[in-house]
Amino acid sequence: xxxxxxxxxxxxxxxxxVRVSCKASGYTFTNYPMHWVRQAPGQRLEWMGWINAxxxxxxxxxxxxxxxxxxxxxxxxxxxMELSSLTSEDTGVYYCARYSSTWYLDYWGQxxxxxxxx
Amino acid sequence: QSALTQPASVSxxxxxxxxxxxxxxxxxxxxxxxxxxxxxxxxxxxxxMIYEGSKRPSGVSNRFSGSKSGNTASLTISxxxxxxxxxxxxxxxxxxxxxxxxxxxxxxxx
Numbered sequence: 668x669x670x671x672x673x674x675x676x677x678x679x680x681x682x683x684x685v686r687v688s689c690k691a692s693g694y695t696f697t698n699y700p701m702h703w704v705r706q707a708p709g710q711r712l713e714w715m716g717w718i719n720a721x722x723x724x725x726x727x728x729x730x731x732x733x734x735x736x737x738x739x740x741x742x743x744x745x746x747x748m749e750l751s752s753l754t755s756e757d758t759g760v761y762y763c764a765r766y767s768s769t770w771y772l773d774y775w776g777q778x779x780x781x782x783x784x785x
Numbered sequence: 786q787s788a789l790t791q792p793a794s795v796s797x798x799x800x801x802x803x804x805x806x807x808x809x810x811x812x813x814x815x816x817x818x819x820x821x822x823x824x825x826x827x828x829x830x831x832x833x834m835i836y837e838g839s840k841r842p843s844g845v846s847n848r849f850s851g852s853k854s855g856n857t858a859s860l861t862i863s864x865x866x867x868x869x870x871x872x873x874x875x876x877x878x879x880x881x882x883x884x885x886x887x888x889x890x891x892x893x894x895x
Contacts, residue, residue, distance in 0.1 A: 714884040770878040771821035771836035
């Protein structure tokens with residue numbers, strides 16, 4: 668069965684960077700793009716970007732342009748999302764989600780809580 | 786990209802039907818039949834409920850249905866059950882390989 672398992676919670680200081688991992692299993696990793704979505708406490712889902720797991724190309728939301736880097740390691744079936752120049756407004760839960768054929772997200776990771784605090 | 790507009794909350798009694806609207810623009814909802822809906826319980830990851838506007842993934846109850854008219858998509862839940870109480874988010878393809886989510890709607894089953 669398809670599973671996306673994310674790395675554990677992180678606590679970071681303002682100005683630092685954080686990298687969240689998402690290990691996929693149960694399907695051919697390179698056949699499905701991976702998206703990243705975040706959710707600030709009590710707030711809505713917010714789309715961040717995605718990576719074509721096969722060729723490694725990426726697309727980001729303009730909101731995160733210049734601060735987010737999405738990569739993947741095909742040998743480990745793992746996608747990564749790195750967010751830099753963190754502020755308190757980046758506190759929230761970050762989800763990876765597998766993209767399916769017509770712009771929907773069919774499987775989600777369990778989420779990774781990132782707390783930015785001095 | 787601005788978030789799609791959803792009502793902050795809706796409520797209904799068990800057995801009733803409710804509809805959650807999701808209003809976008811001609812650049813997203815209005816241009817593509819690529820709206821998906823997600824159910825999210827507190828502290829849990831979202832779950833896909835509807836895709837391509839009106840299709841249900843395997844395992845999702847047929848009490849959930851989706852539709853679209855112009856720039857507005859809708860999710861209807863019929864025969865409300867207490868287990869349907871959750872947050873619901875719409876999401877649309879917005880062109881240029883991007884997605885946009887709605888603001889979310891809290892469903893209360895009275």
